[in-house]
Amino acid sequence: MGKVVLVTGAARQLGGRFVRRIQRDPEVDRVVAVDSVPPGHELGEAEFVEADIRQPTIARVLAEYGVDTVVHLDVSxxxxxxxxxxxxxxxxxxxxxxxxxxxxxxxAVRRLVVKSSTNVYGSAPRDPAVFTESIAPKSLPSGGFAKDAVEVESYVRGFARRRPDVAVCILRFANILGPASSTPLTEYFGLPVLPTVFGYDPRLQFVHEDDVVDVLRIAAREPARATLNSGTFNVAGDGVLLLSQCARLLGRPMLPVLLPAVSWASSALRTLGMMDFSPEQLRLLTHGRVVETRRLRETVGFSPRYTTPETFEAFVRAGGPGLLPPERVAALVDRVAALPVAGGGRTEVPQARPAPAAPTRTSAD
Structure with missing residues (x-):
């Protein structure tokens, strides 16, 4: 008998991709896809069960299908x-x-994989240059998805203590991007003009959705050693991009605005339902965040195929050309960088280096 894998969040785009991919694994005999609403995409030969994980009925689903591996993707x-x-x-x-x-x-449950986020580290002006899995944030997130992720991880660690026989893997993903991605951050990058916080040019990291599916598949496997694939792991593409470099690649001009004005505008957009520009996203686009992925490579044996620049380039190509050629955007950004700031100095914006061309890859669900 092969593995019986239950996947939550199957109605989401990422959940659907993973369901279609994991059922092709020779070690997997059955895939049970769960969500509270029917998916709008194909799930292959997986068995879809319409169930709300907030309700006790999820226990009956686990018992009825004899599930031994749970991949929890319904954390968003x-x-x-x-x-x-x-x-x-x-x-x-x-x-x-x-x-x-x-x-x-x-x-019967022997393996649990949980999708988390690097949002658990927060974004603050005194943060370390690079977060490792063992570094605690300077201040815990006060709300939004970041706080949800912190609480989820806390409950998962408690479960791991109560069921030491279950291999538990928490994957902290950087901002997920890809041709089919749809998140508040992709909505921001889709704006004709990118509002930014005056005087700041944050460092950002991304992970390609293909790499997300691949590392989830590896984490769901039964490892050769009991400790392998257990623990908490950062997942991000190598390298970083400045927000100004993202704007140049997108071909979109930036509009630097003082922080209080950006906070007010983001609150207004969120209230009107035009865009989910949350306080945590505003902090990310002010202070940025970078994580180390050494533990992922050394323990799980996985290295993302796409770097952060390659991931963003793939996202840009899928979205089509921007309003302005990248050269004109670069000239505008450099002009803004030369403007004096309130303290009498100048805003230092490093010059963007051309991102390496993404190698040709075939992405299969």
Whole structure:
């Protein structure tokens, strides 16, 4: 008998991709896809079960199908099909609690993989240059998806202590980008003009959705050693990009605005429902965030195929050309960089180096 894998969040684009991919693994005999709404995409030969993980019925699903591997992808920063922020938080936190309770009562469960986010580190002016998995944030996130992710990880660690026989893997993903990605950050990059915080040019990291699917598949496998693939791992493409470099690649001009004005504008956009420009995203686009992925390479044996620049270039190509040629955007950014700031100095914006051309790859679901 092969593995029986249950995947939550199957109605989301990433969940659907992973469901289609994992069922082709020769070690997998059956895939059970779970979500509270029917998916709008194909799931291959997987069995779809319409169930809300916030409800105790998820325990019956685990027992009925004899699930031994759970891949929890229904942890997200945005609502699906017009849902509210309250629903998102309930699914993230209460849904995770119910799922973990069901796993604890199901002896057959032997492996748990949980999708988390580097948002747990927050974004603050005094943060370290690079976060490792063992570094605690200067201040815990006060709200939004970042706080949800912190709570989810806390519950997962508690579960790991109660069920030491279960291999538990937490994957902290950097901002996920790809041709089919749709997140608050991709909405921001889709604006005709990118509002930025005056005087700041944050460092950003991305991970390609193909690499996300690949590392999830590896984490869901039964490892040769009991400790392999267990623990918490940062997942991000090598390298970084400055926000100004992202603007140049997109062919979109930036509009530097003082921080109080950006905070007010983001709050107004969120209130009007035009864009989910949350406080945590504003902090990211002010202070940035970079993580180290050595533990992922050394313990799991996985290195992302796409670097951060290559990931962003793939995202740009999928979105089509911007409003302005990159050369004109670069000239505008350099002109803004030469403007004096309030302290009498100048805004230092490093020159963008051309990102390496992404190698030709075939992406298969």
């Amino acid at each position: 920063g945005f609502a699906l099909r017009g849902g509210s922020r309250t629903q998102v938080k309930e699914t993230n936190v209460i849904g995770t609690m119910q799922l973990l309770g069901a796993c604890q009562k199901t002896p």
